[in-house]
Amino acid sequence: MGRLDDKVAVITGGASGIGAGTVRRFAEEGAKVLITDLDEEKGTALxxxxxxxxxxxxxxxxTEEDVAAMIAEATDRWGRLDCLYNNAGFGGALGPIAKTTVEDYDLTMDVLLKSVFLGMKHAAPVMTEQGSGSIISTASVAGIRVGYAPHLYSVAKCAVIHLTKTVALELGEHNVRVNAICPGFIATPLAAGRPDADESQIQQMRDAGATSQVLGRVGEPADIANMALFLASDESEWMTGQEFIVDGGFEAGRPWSKWPKFAKMERPIRHHRPPGR
Ligand SMILES: NC(=O)c1ccc[n+]([C@@H]2O[C@H](COP(=O)([O-])OP(=O)(O)OC[C@H]3O[C@@H](n4cnc5c(N)ncnc54)[C@H](O)[C@@H]3O)[C@@H](O)[C@H]2O)c1
Known part of the structure; x- marks a missing residue:
């Protein structure tokens, strides 16, 4: 028995990285999966x-037309839609605020935020009609804490978390759950800084990032895929409106070995009692 037997899922950005890892995990657990992406070569091969x-x-x-067609493709092909995973993304506009163009702003928000809105908008009627469904979106730890990603990326991911919560309140009345996943540093082409990064460039990112992780390594697509699997499955049937951090402890703080010396000193606390007591 697979954990997603008889379920139909759509996974955006499914040709690479986290999306591809999730496609594989969902398929292993018995789901029918529509992989969607801009990258036809990798998507078709998978x-x-x-x-x-x-x-x-x-x-x-x-693009609204494409997102509507994506939902229609899944329901035409397999008759239902149990999970939409809004995952596609990119790094968006880089650099200082004064140098950011309006075109870069629009593109960043369109790919990282409007996409999630469109996915929810077009999945909602199908899922509410069914009386069940799970919408998952990839946000980021950068949507919770600033300083780890470019301005607009952080803002868009923060908005994805808020959109998740507000839409969860509406769709919960139809037994449709809406949650977000906030990954930390995951070894993918995006985190390696270029969409066409090869395995050796991704390995360099793994090596450079490991020491700042509480659990001693950066994440892999499978780490996020396992959370998406849980959220798509009936095991999470009473969970909605939440952002789930999957980051090897990164958001909690610095690894112990990186703490300042004084915090790690092994000596008893000296109590300074007022005289006479
Ligand atoms: N890798 C990380 O460290 C990390 C951390 C936090 C969040 N994320 C988020 O995870 C998601 C997946 O990223 P990844 O790291 O797997 O990167 P990735 O580059 O491996 O995969 C992203 C995929 O999205 C696709 N895509 C980009 N723009 C698209 C569009 N307009 N329409 C359809 N597909 C499009 C790309 O073609 C690519 O296949 C993104 O939303 C990203 O912001 C990644």
Missing amino acids: ASELGDDAAFLRTDVS
């Missing part, structure tokens, strides 16, 4: 590797 229970549709998640 779908054909997985066989009849997977298909690929080229989709630009920042």
Whole structure:
């Protein structure tokens, strides 16, 4: 028995990184998966590797027409929609605020935020009609804490968390759950700084990032895929409106070995009692 037997899922950004890892995990657990992405070559290759229970549709998640077609493709093909995972993304506009153009702002928000709105908008009627469903979106620890990503990326991810919560309140009345996942540093082309990063560039990112992680390594797509699997499955049927941090302890703080010396000193606390007591 798979944990997602008889379930139909759509995963955006499913051709690479976290999305591809989640596609594989969902397929292993018995789901039928529609992989959507801009990258046709990788998306088609993954779908054909997985066989009849997977298909690929080229989709630009920042375009309403494409997102509507993506939801229709899943329901036409398999008759229902149990999980939409809004995961596609990129780094967005870089650099100082004064140098950020309005075009860069629009593109960043379209790909990272409007896409999530569109996914929710088009999945909601299908799922409310069914009386069940799980919408998951990839936010980021950068949506919780500033200083780890460019300005607009942080803002868009913060807004994804808020959109998750407010839409959860509406759709919960129809037994449709809406949650977000906040990954820390995950070894993917995006985190390596370029969409076409090869395995050796991703390995460099793993090596450089490991020492700042409480659990001693950066994350892998499978770490996020396992949380997405839980949120897509019936095991999480009483969970909605939440952002789940999956970050190897990064958001909690610095690893013990990086703490300042005084915090780690082994000596008893000296009590300064007022005289006469
Ligand atoms: N890797 C990390 O450290 C990390 C951390 C926090 C959050 N995230 C988020 O995780 C998600 C997945 O990123 P990843 O690290 O797997 O990166 P990735 O580059 O491996 O995968 C992103 C995928 O999204 C696709 N994509 C980009 N724009 C698109 C569009 N307009 N329409 C459809 N597909 C599009 C890309 O083609 C690519 O296949 C993103 O939302 C990202 O912001 C990543």
